[in-house]
Amino acid sequence: MEFQDIIYEKYDGRAKIIINRVQKLNAFSNLTLQEMIKALTDAWVDKNVGVIIITGAGDRAFSVGGDQSIRAKGGYESEETDSLDFPLDNLPLPNNHALVLQLIRTIPKPVIASVNGYAIGGGHVLHVVCDMSIAASTAKFGQAGPRVGSFDAGYGSAYLARVVGEKKAREIWYLCEQYSAEDALQMGLVNRVVPPDKLNEVVEEICASLLEKSPTALAALKASFNAETESIWGIHNMAGIALNLYYDTEEALEGKNAFMEKRKPDFAKYRK
Numbered sequence: 426m427e428f429q430d431i432i433y434e435k436y437d438g439r440a441k442i443i444i445n446r447v448q449k450l451n452a453f454s455n456l457t458l459q460e461m462i463k464a465l466t467d468a469w470v471d472k473n474v475g476v477i478i479i480t481g482a483g484d485r486a487f488s489v490g491g492d493q494s495i496r497a498k499g500g501y502e503s504e505e506t507d508s509l510d511f512p513l514d515n516l517p518l519p520n521n522h523a524l525v526l527q528l529i530r531t532i533p534k535p536v537i538a539s540v541n542g543y544a545i546g547g548g549h550v551l552h553v554v555c556d557m558s559i560a561a562s563t564a565k566f567g568q569a570g571p572r573v574g575s576f577d578a579g580y581g582s583a584y585l586a587r588v589v590g591e592k593k594a595r596e597i598w599y600l601c602e603q604y605s606a607e608d609a610l611q612m613g614l615v616n617r618v619v620p621p622d623k624l625n626e627v628v629e630e631i632c633a634s635l636l637e638k639s640p641t642a643l644a645a646l647k648a649s650f651n652a653e654t655e656s657i658w659g660i661h662n663m664a665g666i667a668l669n670l671y672y673d674t675e676e677a678l679e680g681k682n683a684f685m686e687k688r689k690p691d692f693a694k695y696r697k
């Protein structure tokens with residue numbers, strides 16, 4: 426399979442998706458997400474694959490979310506994706522992001538986030554919905570939405586609250602601060618923190634352990650863990666509609682423009 430924005434590898438029972446936009450700290454575009462959907466679907470149906478790893482290229486970032494440089498009034502611009510032969514190429518970015526999240530949750534195989542640097546915004550949500558997150562000690566975690574004129578009022582907030590608790594989830598979203606890997610471990614946001622040069626090795630060991638286990642037992646457990654939070658998919662879809670409408674507003678644009686112009690946003694006039 427040929428991809429432009431991701432590297433997709435399969436070896437020894439593993440499928441590995443590497444988000445490969447190093448120059449943008451692995452921020453994703455529509456194409457990146459569509460390629461991830463294609464790779465995740467392939468990993469789902471391939472009987473040789475028992476575990477999936479998601480990581481970022483380079484040593485600075487896992488992913489920093491939506492690519493702000495291609496965001497305009499009305500949402501994210503699409504690239505030409507004909508070469509991908511993809512039936513969903515007209516979907517807006519929040520819909521593609523939602524499909525990636527729901528695929529990660531639905532695939533009846535463990536999905537491991539190997540967090541090698543910044544996991545920010547929609548990139549943070551990607552690791553939150555993975556079955557396990559293993560972090561380099563240099564990784565940084567956080568949401569950015571209210572700072573840059575965006576929000577994930579579905580899995581990114583409601584499911585995050587299940588993981589770290591209501592108060593912490595609200596703090597993470599409202600204040601848009603960054604958290605260290607040790608902070609993340611303490612709040613139950615990641616499973617393990619390891620030195621950066623050991624990240625790959627530890628993730629490989631965890632994959633080896635998972636591959637020794639009964640795949641049907643793992644699949645049933647994953648479905649069971651998902652069951653209680655499955656209703657969040659409904660609110661996630663509603664939130665996607667709200668986000669697409671919000672991206673059409675001057676308020677949302679002020680957040681994006683301020684980030685790109687490296688200045689503080691001025692949201693004062695939008696208070697209600």
Ligand SMILES: CC(C)(COP(=O)(O)OP(=O)(O)OC[C@H]1O[C@@H](n2cnc3c(N)ncnc32)[C@H](O)[C@@H]1OP(=O)(O)O)[C@@H](O)C(=O)NCCC(=O)NCCSC(=O)c1cc(O)c2ccccc2c1O
Nearest residue numbers: 452489490491492493494519522546547569573575576577
């Ligand atoms: C990630 C940072 C905290 C890093 O800060 P640092 O100071 O280390 O580095 P710089 O700020 O100088 O960044 C280096 C370089 O990278 C560019 N860059 C960083 N982030 C992005 C980005 N998201 N898109 C494009 N480019 C990015 C930056 O401009 C610099 O370029 P230079 O050319 O100047 O060198 C910090 O960069 C940061 O806070 N980044 C913003 C993160 C962000 O806003 N992410 C998007 C949030 S919204 C989102 O992800 C999102 C997507 C969805 O699809 C959703 C779907 C449904 C619901 C919600 C969604 C959602 O919220």
